[in-house]
Amino acid sequence: MTRHHFWDSHISTSPLQGKSQMKLNEDMECGPTNSEPTDELLDEEDQEDTSSTILPVLDGSSPSVRFSKSCLKNVFSVILLFIYLVLMAVAIFLAYQTIADFREKLKHPVMSVSFKEVHSYDAPGIALYPGKAELLTCKHHFYDYIPPLVNPGQPGKIECVTQRINYTDPFTNATKKHAVIVKGPQDVKKRELVFMQFHLNETDQDFSAIDYLLFSSFQDFLNSPNKSEFMKVCESSYSSWKFSGGFRTWVKMSLVKTKEENGLVAVEFRQEISVVNYIERRAKADIDQLFFVVFEWKDPFIQEVQDIVTANPWNMIALLCGIFLALFKAADFAKLSVKWMIKIRKRHLKRKTQALNHIS
Numbered sequence: 001m002t003r004h005h006f007w008d009s010h011i012s013t014s015p016l017q018g019k020s021q022m023k024l025n026e027d028m029e030c031g032p033t034n035s036e037p038t039d040e041l042l043d044e045e046d047q048e049d050t051s052s053t054i055l056p057v058l059d060g061s062s063p064s065v066r067f068s069k070s071c072l073k074n075v076f077s078v079i080l081l082f083i084y085l086v087l088m089a090v091a092i093f094l095a096y097q098t099i100a101d102f103r104e105k106l107k108h109p110v111m112s113v114s115f116k117e118v119h120s121y122d123a124p125g126i127a128l129y130p131g132k133a134e135l136l137t138c139k140h141h142f143y144d145y146i147p148p149l150v151n152p153g154q155p156g157k158i159e160c161v162t163q164r165i166n167y168t169d170p171f172t173n174a175t176k177k178h179a180v181i182v183k184g185p186q187d188v189k190k191r192e193l194v195f196m197q198f199h200l201n202e203t204d205q206d207f208s209a210i211d212y213l214l215f216s217s218f219q220d221f222l223n224s225p226n227k228s229e230f231m232k233v234c235e236s237s238y239s240s241w242k243f244s245g246g247f248r249t250w251v252k253m254s255l256v257k258t259k260e261e262n263g264l265v266a267v268e269f270r271q272e273i274s275v276v277n278y279i280e281r282r283a284k285a286d287i288d289q290l291f292f293v294v295f296e297w298k299d300p301f302i303q304e305v306q307d308i309v310t311a312n313p314w315n316m317i318a319l320l321c322g323i324f325l326a327l328f329k330a331a332d333f334a335k336l337s338v339k340w341m342i343k344i345r346k347r348h349l350k351r352k353t354q355a356l357n358h359i360s
Contacts, residue, residue: 074344077337084330091323091330098319105311112308115301121255124184124269125218126194126295127231129211133200133291135180138162142190146294153199153282153290160194163221167228170236179231183218184253184295193296199288200245209242210291214253216267241271248276248292254299259306272298 128135137156141147150156161183169175185192200208215221215234224230243249252272259265278292 074341077341081334081337084333088327088330091326095320095323098316098323102311102313102316106309109307109309112306114304114306116304117300118302119189119300120186121188121297121302122216123186123218124253124255125215125221125234126182126184127213127215127234128180128182128196129177130180130198131178131200131210132202133198133208133210135162136197136199138182138194138196140185141193141195142187144191144193144296146193146195149197152197153288156197160196161218163227165227165231167231170232181218181221181231184214185297188297188300191296193294195294196292198245198291198293200291201288207244208289209244210293211240211242212293213238213240214269214271216255237266238269241273243273243291243293244275245289245291246278246280248278248294250274250276250294250296252296252298254297254301254303256303256305259304261307 134155135158136154138158138160140159163181164178165181166176166178169177182194182196185194198210213235215238221227221230241251243251250273252274254270254272256268256270257265258268278290
């Protein structure tokens with residue numbers, strides 16, 4: 001009875017102590033068990049805080065920098081694309097201009113002139129039409145030296161190779177023509193010349209002259225089976241000239257060979273003619289009229305003329321290949337530039353959506 005009372009009195013006399021003791025016991029029981037989860041929560045919160053503090057910085061500053069860089073790249077790629085489009089336009093214009101120039105040059109070939117030096121010419125043929133005049137002398141001289149006339153107006157030696165021929169006029173087909181064919185000079189180094197003298201007793205014309213023409217080869221005339229037809233062709237192909245009486249006519253010839261489009265070679269003689277007055281010393285000057293003519297080569301150069309098309313098809317093909325290669329490379333670059341711009345745009349939109357999702 002007494003012990004029970006003591007216990008009750010003890011509990012009743014210290015209620016604050018009991019409460020503090022119970023709280024202490026609870027703290028002691030909970031303290032060691034809750035210490036580790038608290039640290040983990042702090043670590044997670046720190047990580048969340050750090051992540052929350054880092055992410056806004058990345059979302060706020062880095063995307064703008066990336067956007068500015070991508071914008072600059074896009075602008076630069078657009079400028080490059082525009083430059084390549086301009087280059088493509090220039091290349092197309094050059095291709096068109098090249099083809100047009102090639103067609104124009106095909107229509108208008110350029111005449112090419114070259115000079116071929118020779119030591120001796122093929123002896124040309126000199127066709128003379130004396131009419132009523134008579135050939136008195138014909139001699140070959142060298143080094144431009146013609147000795148003084150001994151018996152002018154009198155028949156002398158004919159040392160030239162000559163042929164006489166009659167044929168029908170190729171233009172009228174009614175007139176008979178008489179020609180004296182003389183072998184022309186050959187040796188150009190020795191300045192070979194042919195000197196001929198004619199005389200005419202009477203004439204019914206106020207002015208007297210002898211016609212002549214030059215053709216390319218005297219040997220071709222000799223080898224021709226039909227000499228009349230040969231002379232008709234020569235007269236229709238070559239120009240005729242004249243030398244008058246009472247003068248010494250000096251004819252300096254030059255040969256021009258022209259290669260035609262069909263491959264044939266046309267021969268033409270160009271002449272420089274100088275006339276010197278003949279001083280008459282004969283006692284009876286009014287009996288007949290004298291003609292003097294000299295044929296000589298001007299120089300040892302044969303002029304060769306040929307039509308040349310300056311447009312080279314291989315050069316044009318190479319140029320067009322280069323132009324089209326540049327076009328294909330430009331088109332390829334433009335395609336890659338467009339793909340790269342689309343890729344950059346998609347990447348930028350993807351990052352933007354990711355940032356918006358993170359913020360939300």
